[in-house]
Amino acid sequence: xxxxxxxxxxxxxxxxxxxxxxxxxxxxxxxxxxxxxxxxxxxxxxxxxxxxxxxxxxxxxxxxxxxxxxxxxxxxxxxxxxxxxxxxxxxxxxxxxxxxxxxxxxxxxxxxxxxxxxxxxxxxxxxxxxxxxxxxxxxxxxxxxxxxxxxxxxxxxxxxxxxxxxxxxxxxxxxxxxxxxxxxxxxxxxxxxxxxxxxxxxxxxxxxxxxxxxxxxxxxxxxxxxxxxxxxxxxxxxxxxxxxxxxxxxxxxxx
Amino acid sequence: xxxxxxxxxxxxxxxxxxxxxxxxxxxxxxxxxxxxxxxxxxxxxxxxxxxxxxxxxxxxxxxxxxxxxxxxxxxxxxxxxxxxxxxxxxxxxxxxxxxxxxxxxxxxxxxxxxxxxxxxxxxxxxxxxxxxxxxxxxxxxxxxxxxxxxxxxxxxxxxxxxxxxxxxxxxxxxxxxxxxxxxxxxxxxxxxxxxxxxxxxxxxxxxxxxxxxxxxxxxxxxxxxxxxxxxxxxxxxxxxxxxxxxxxxxxxxxxxxxxxxxxxxxxxxxxxxxxxxxxxxxxxxxxxxxxxxxxxxxxxxxxxxxxxxxxxxxxxxxxxxxxxxxxxxxxxxxxxxxxxxxxxxxxxxxxxxxxxxxxxxxxxxxxxxxxxxxxxxxxxxxxxxxxxxxxxxxxxxxxxxxxxxxxxxxxxxxxxxxxxxxxxxxxxxxxxxxxxxxxxxx
Numbered sequence: 001x002x003x004x005x006x007x008x009x010x011x012x013x014x015x016x017x018x019x020x021x022x023x024x025x026x027x028x029x030x031x032x033x034x035x036x037x038x039x040x041x042x043x044x045x046x047x048x049x050x051x052x053x054x055x056x057x058x059x060x061x062x063x064x065x066x067x068x069x070x071x072x073x074x075x076x077x078x079x080x081x082x083x084x085x086x087x088x089x090x091x092x093x094x095x096x097x098x099x100x101x102x103x104x105x106x107x108x109x110x111x112x113x114x115x116x117x118x119x120x121x122x123x124x125x126x127x128x129x130x131x132x133x134x135x136x137x138x139x140x141x142x143x144x145x146x147x148x149x150x151x152x153x154x155x156x157x158x159x160x161x162x163x164x165x166x167x168x169x170x171x172x173x174x175x176x177x178x179x180x181x182x183x184x185x186x187x188x189x190x191x192x193x194x195x196x197x198x199x200x201x202x203x204x205x206x207x208x209x210x211x212x213x214x215x216x217x218x219x220x221x222x223x224x225x226x227x228x229x230x231x232x233x234x235x236x237x238x239x240x241x242x243x244x245x246x247x248x249x250x251x252x253x254x255x
Numbered sequence: 256x257x258x259x260x261x262x263x264x265x266x267x268x269x270x271x272x273x274x275x276x277x278x279x280x281x282x283x284x285x286x287x288x289x290x291x292x293x294x295x296x297x298x299x300x301x302x303x304x305x306x307x308x309x310x311x312x313x314x315x316x317x318x319x320x321x322x323x324x325x326x327x328x329x330x331x332x333x334x335x336x337x338x339x340x341x342x343x344x345x346x347x348x349x350x351x352x353x354x355x356x357x358x359x360x361x362x363x364x365x366x367x368x369x370x371x372x373x374x375x376x377x378x379x380x381x382x383x384x385x386x387x388x389x390x391x392x393x394x395x396x397x398x399x400x401x402x403x404x405x406x407x408x409x410x411x412x413x414x415x416x417x418x419x420x421x422x423x424x425x426x427x428x429x430x431x432x433x434x435x436x437x438x439x440x441x442x443x444x445x446x447x448x449x450x451x452x453x454x455x456x457x458x459x460x461x462x463x464x465x466x467x468x469x470x471x472x473x474x475x476x477x478x479x480x481x482x483x484x485x486x487x488x489x490x491x492x493x494x495x496x497x498x499x500x501x502x503x504x505x506x507x508x509x510x511x512x513x514x515x516x517x518x519x520x521x522x523x524x525x526x527x528x529x530x531x532x533x534x535x536x537x538x539x540x541x542x543x544x545x546x547x548x549x550x551x552x553x554x555x556x557x558x559x560x561x562x563x564x565x566x567x568x569x570x571x572x573x574x575x576x577x578x579x580x581x582x583x584x585x586x587x588x589x590x591x592x593x594x595x596x597x598x599x600x601x602x603x604x605x606x607x608x609x610x611x612x613x614x615x616x617x618x619x620x621x622x623x624x625x626x627x628x629x630x631x632x633x634x635x636x637x638x639x640x641x642x643x644x645x646x647x648x649x650x651x652x653x654x655x656x657x658x659x660x661x662x663x664x665x666x667x668x669x670x671x672x673x674x675x676x677x678x679x680x681x682x683x684x685x686x687x688x689x690x691x692x693x694x695x696x697x
Contacts, residue, residue, distance in 0.1 A: 031569045031571070031612075034569055034571040034572045034612055035569070035571040037297075037571075038295075038297045038298065038571045038572075039294070039297070039298050039309070039571075041295070042293060042294060042295045042298075042658070042659050043293055053658055053659055054293030054294075054659045057293065057331075057333075058293065093320070093322050094322070095322050095323055096322065096323045096324070097322065098292065098293050098322075098324070099322070100292065100294075100320040100322055101320070101321075101322070102309070103312075103477060103478055104308045104309045104311075104312035104313075104478045104479065105308065105309060105570070106308070106514045106516075106521060106522060106570055107514065107516050108514075108515075108516050108517075108521060108569070108570075109569065109570055109571060111516075112569065191323065193323065
């Protein structure tokens with residue numbers, strides 16, 4: 001009897017607090033608003049316009065969600081991101097920026113806040129994300145691949161923004177602006193971490209999808225998968241952290 | 256006016272004050288971590304100062320977000336790792352059956368409390384070495400002391416989160432922090448309670464809630480959902496024993512969190528904890544005065560128990576229940592010859608924190624019920640329920656402003672404590688208090 005009463009009370013309290021029922025894998029917008037207000041609002045703003053109270057003090061501005069353009073996506077250039085792409089950013093943060101990893105949040109909170117963030121852009125109501133970019137298997141890091149990647153880096157004039165040494169100090173570095181007119185500094189690839197993720201596939205994906213809202217374009221139409229992997233390995237060779245972790249004899253391309 | 260009548264009037268005033276304060280406009284200032292990371296207090300605190308999951312993980316990681324902006328070189332040059340916390344408040348307190356030269360009296364007194372100030376300085380010195388120093392005091396008596404001071408070394412072995420070390424004076428990893436609780440007018444009975452002999456003293460001053468000097472090993476998974484701490488420390492308020500680590504004491508805590516992706520319960524936690532504090536019972540003396548650090552014949556004061564937490568509703572606006580049980584015992588010799596056996600007790604508390612989703616984070620409603628039941632009185636002739644205690648506290652916090660720069664809140668609470676047989680002539684003693692004030696950090 002006592003057990004049944006206690007169970008009923010727990011269920012009743014829980015139902016009152018949980019509000020509307022949430023189906024698995026579908027975020028609840030109302031609850032997502034609570035999550036957003038607790039964690040995100042100070043930077044991204046109540047309107048999702050990237051103009052929260054902290055934004056004016058940041059050199060790298062928070063994303064304006066209203067256009068539905070996201071830097072980190074698995075989808076092609078111009079496409080909306082998948083929910084899993086947004087969760088990837090929540091889980092990993094963006095190194096070197098004020099966007100921390102929200103890995104400590106529970107899955108339900110992440111799911112809900114993604115549902116809420118999507119309400120800032122009408123695109124999510126009218127468009128569907130395109131299929132993810134297909135990433136072929138990594139052929140493996142090698143000195144030869146790094147050397148080829150160096151040539152790809154030069155061929156595509158990456159140094160114009162990122163600099164000859166990858167330190168983000170190319171001739172155009174100080175002229176870059178994002179779609180909102182905010183000044184940008186190209187990423188310093190020698191810092192040891194890559195902003196959108198350190199995995200090989202994360203770097204490959206950036207070449208193919210571009211970074212929406214920034215001057216970093218997609219090279220999907222011009223860069224072959226082979227060249228792209230060589231470029232990935234060259235970028236990795238610039239990172240002292242990555243090069244240090246490679247097996248001896250495989251780091252000859254590191255500068 | 257009767258006791259109940261006067262309390263009713265004060266309660267009405269408090270409710271009126273809460274309603275009035277709810278219309279005060281926001282203010283702003285500069286707290287340390289919020290300014291450093293551009294996050295509101297709400298990112299780390301379920302309801303300030305109670306940590307949420309993100310805050311607990313941030314603390315376990317040595318106050319690092321690990322995104323290349325943590326240490327003094329890479330952080331924003333404008334960052335200065337200092338925050339100030341003050342809580343001016345009105346407190347009315349009434350104690351019954353107080354022994355006085357004029358006989359048995361009920362004493363009631365109120366006024367704006369002589370508030371002190373916490374200077375909270377914390378940050379990251381260099382990647383994976385962080386610190387916290389908290390000078391506190393500054394009240395009218397002029398006293399200032401370091402409540403906390405520690406250095407924390409993260410990821411000492413193979414870049415693993417499972418081995419971090421804290422050195423200094425710090426709060427041990429309690430089931431519920433007594434420095435981060437919402438209640439301001441009471442204390443956790445379980446943490447500070449010791450069995451006692453009527454009119455006698457107990458050498459063991461061990462208050463689990465007090466900060467201890469020692470070394471703590473902390474380990475946790477990436478999200479701090481499984482975590483442990485193991486601490487060796489010098490027992491609180493001991494004069495010190497003649498050991499390499501004087502008054503050697505130990506504490507351990509193991510926690511496991513469980514998350515539920517659907518349903519009314521969003522998270523649950525279970526934990527085990529235990530403490531063994533050793534106090535010297537004999538000292539060398541000089542002029543009859545015990546010499547610090549010369550103690551011997553260590554006797555133990557043990558505490559152990561378990562905890563369970565459950566969160567209903569979304570973790571962003573939960574109803575959080577925290578149930579803690581503990582058993583304690585103090586060796587006979589700690590009672591300085593006035594006891595004829597060791598003393599033991601059972602105790603615990605149930606705490607509830609509710610953050611209503613209708614007005615996220617502006618309101619927090621909280622309550623706690625503490626219980627102490629003596630199991631074995633150290634003096635066999637003492638009444639079996641001597642100093643059994645019941646305490647309850649309920650209150651509410653209305654946060655006027657929370658930003659990346661400050662937090663200011665209005666706070667009201669009522670508390671009542673009843674202890675068996677400790678008042679005048681062995682009568683029960685009841686302590687009632689009511690408090691409302693402003694609590695701000697910037």
